[in-house]
Amino acid sequence: MKGMAKGPDRWWGGLLKAEWLYSLGLFVILMGAWELLVRYLEVPFYLVPAPSGVLVALKEGFSEGLTSRVGFYLHTYYTLGEALAGFVIGSGSGIILGTLIAQSRFLGKVFVPYLVAFQSLPKVALAPLLVVWFGVGMTSKIVIVAMLTFFPLLVNSIAGFESVDRDVLEMMRSLRATRWQMFVKVRFPSALPFIFAGLSMAIVYSLIGAIVGEFIGGRYGLGIMITQMSSTMDMEGIFSVFVVLSLIGIALYLIMRSIERRVVFWTSRSRDVIGL
Amino acid sequence: MPPFIELRKVTKTYPTLQQETLLALQDISFEVGQGEFVSVVGASGCGKTTLLKIVAGLIPYEGEVRIGGEPVKGPRQDIGFVFQQPVLLPWRTVLENVLLPIEVMGLERSHYEKRARDILQTVGLAEFVDKYPFELSGGMQQRVSITRALVYEPDVLLMDEPFGALDAMTREALNLELLRIWRESQKTVLFVTHSISEAIFLSDRVVALTPRPGKIADTLTVNLPRPRRLETIQTQEFGRLAKHIRSLLGIGEEAGGIE
Ligand SMILES: Nc1ncnc2c1ncn2[C@@H]1O[C@H](COP(=O)(O)OP(=O)(O)OP(=O)(O)O)[C@@H](O)[C@H]1O
Ligand SMILES: [Mg+2]
Numbered sequence: 001m002k003g004m005a006k007g008p009d010r011w012w013g014g015l016l017k018a019e020w021l022y023s024l025g026l027f028v029i030l031m032g033a034w035e036l037l038v039r040y041l042e043v044p045f046y047l048v049p050a051p052s053g054v055l056v057a058l059k060e061g062f063s064e065g066l067t068s069r070v071g072f073y074l075h076t077y078y079t080l081g082e083a084l085a086g087f088v089i090g091s092g093s094g095i096i097l098g099t100l101i102a103q104s105r106f107l108g109k110v111f112v113p114y115l116v117a118f119q120s121l122p123k124v125a126l127a128p129l130l131v132v133w134f135g136v137g138m139t140s141k142i143v144i145v146a147m148l149t150f151f152p153l154l155v156n157s158i159a160g161f162e163s164v165d166r167d168v169l170e171m172m173r174s175l176r177a178t179r180w181q182m183f184v185k186v187r188f189p190s191a192l193p194f195i196f197a198g199l200s201m202a203i204v205y206s207l208i209g210a211i212v213g214e215f216i217g218g219r220y221g222l223g224i225m226i227t228q229m230s231s232t233m234d235m236e237g238i239f240s241v242f243v244v245l246s247l248i249g250i251a252l253y254l255i256m257r258s259i260e261r262r263v264v265f266w267t268s269r270s271r272d273v274i275g276l
Numbered sequence: 277m278p279p280f281i282e283l284r285k286v287t288k289t290y291p292t293l294q295q296e297t298l299l300a301l302q303d304i305s306f307e308v309g310q311g312e313f314v315s316v317v318g319a320s321g322c323g324k325t326t327l328l329k330i331v332a333g334l335i336p337y338e339g340e341v342r343i344g345g346e347p348v349k350g351p352r353q354d355i356g357f358v359f360q361q362p363v364l365l366p367w368r369t370v371l372e373n374v375l376l377p378i379e380v381m382g383l384e385r386s387h388y389e390k391r392a393r394d395i396l397q398t399v400g401l402a403e404f405v406d407k408y409p410f411e412l413s414g415g416m417q418q419r420v421s422i423t424r425a426l427v428y429e430p431d432v433l434l435m436d437e438p439f440g441a442l443d444a445m446t447r448e449a450l451n452l453e454l455l456r457i458w459r460e461s462q463k464t465v466l467f468v469t470h471s472i473s474e475a476i477f478l479s480d481r482v483v484a485l486t487p488r489p490g491k492i493a494d495t496l497t498v499n500l501p502r503p504r505r506l507e508t509i510q511t512q513e514f515g516r517l518a519k520h521i522r523s524l525l526g527i528g529e530e531a532g533g534i535e
Binding site for chain 2: 170171174175176177181185186189264265
């Protein structure tokens with residue numbers, strides 16, 4: 001990060017590592033307890049799998065070839081592709097429309113009632129309809145993801161532009177800054193922290209959207225894997241997909257936050273090392 | 277001294293949410309000569325910020341304000357405004373913040389960058405040129421804000437309680453620095469403060485405002501020798517002036533609230 005002292009960073013880094021260690025320890029204990037409970041109570045494997053069984057399923061899934069339909073790689077490729085494409089399209093258009101609306105009170109007044117109405121709609125309810133319209137391929141999933149990620153970015157960018165410090169605008173006015181200069185030098189950078197908060201939210205939604213879309217129908221994707229496995233009661237397989245999904249989710253979120261920390265380095269959220 | 281800033285019967289009313297109006301300033305008339313240092317002193321809420329913003333062309337007003345003979349109708353680029361808060365952009369380094377007016381005004385960066393570094397050096401921020409505002413103390417941020425107002429060489433400096441949020445020691449040091457900069461640059465300064473001793477210490481003349489609505493209670497000339505030193509505060513003349521302003525503002529000898 002730009003302009004930060006090295007010392008405190010390293011110190012926090014040390015503390016952070018210690019905390020990770022505790023988290024890991026807790027994880028091991030929980031898994032152990034789960035394993036013991038499942039074995040001791042003789043829970044049927046088709047209801048709740050044992051962690052050891054999930055681990056085996058994970059190993060199998062990862063040792064399959066890149067194009068195997070029973071391995072993780074092919075399905076991850078599709079799910080991730082849908083999530084990222086939808087994320088870029090949805091959040092991109094959310095930022096652009098939000099930015100335009102925020103530039104004019106008139107546009108704001110005209111659009112906001114519709115946006116509020118749309119936002120309160122449970123958009124995943126539209127998923128079956130979208131599959132009818134766009135088919136069972138990747139397109140319908142991308143559309144669902146785009147719809148889910150559009151609103152957080154639209155709302156957050158409008159809020160971001162409204163958050164601009166009035167004193168800063170007055171200072172710019174005292175220098176006779178043009179509207180464009182105000183936008184580029186003050187309004188847009190002020191909105192960026194809000195936009196990034198929206199992106200961190202949207203990246204998580206994007207994975208949810210892709211999975212929901214796949215549940216409705218399709219040929220490839222981790223959501224398809226789950227539907228197929230539940231028809232054969234393969235609980236260990238389903239849980240192994242859960243694990244893969246959470247790993248992807250965590251990775252996407254962390255990548256987003258590290259970009260955020262670099263771009264909007266001046267916010268307290270970015271400077272707080274502990275807060276993921 | 278020819279008048280450079282002229283105010284004639286300046287009145288300001290603000291609309292309020294209750295459909296009433298608030299009379300913030302009433303019939304303010306005074307002049308600031310070219311190169312003169314004039315302070316406006318008054319209690320909190322008496323309209324000091326309002327007065328400065330009117331002179332800066334930032335808010336509409338009734339009456340007449342002229343700078344260099346021209347009526348003030350909007351912001352002018354020959355004015356440097358130091359706000360009550362530092363108002364720095366957190367994503368810009370100290371140097372980038374100071375050069376903001378240069379970018380906005382489309383002036384030649386290379387020439388002014390050297391000037392910016394020079395001023396930052398004189399206000400003791402040479403090592404902080406590439407730091408961000410959140411890495412600076414409040415006093416340092418205010419010095420950056422002053423540098424930003426000086427960098428494009430405006431003829432007029434309008435300062436709104438620039439040291440109001442600082443501790444007494446930093447404040448004294450910055451007062452001395454400000455006087456040095458003023459002596460060297462020969463700018464016309466209109467300085468707002470609620471500190472009577474700060475007003476006397478810095479100024480050629482002090483305009484005392486009454487509490488709401490702000491009216492001129494009196495304008496007095498400070499006949500203390502320059503360059504001023506901290507010992508100036510202990511002189512009899514200084515005490516006499518302070519006492520006079522205090523009585524003008526209706527503050528008893530022991531009453532607190534204003535220095
Ligand atoms: N934008 C505004 N709208 C309505 N009323 C305002 C506005 N700005 C200031 N006022 C009112 O005008 C009066 C003078 O305000 P001003 O900010 O000029 O005072 P001040 O002397 O600078 O006070 P302080 O020393 O606390 O900074 C106050 O009563 C305030 O409530
Ligand atoms: Mg004020």
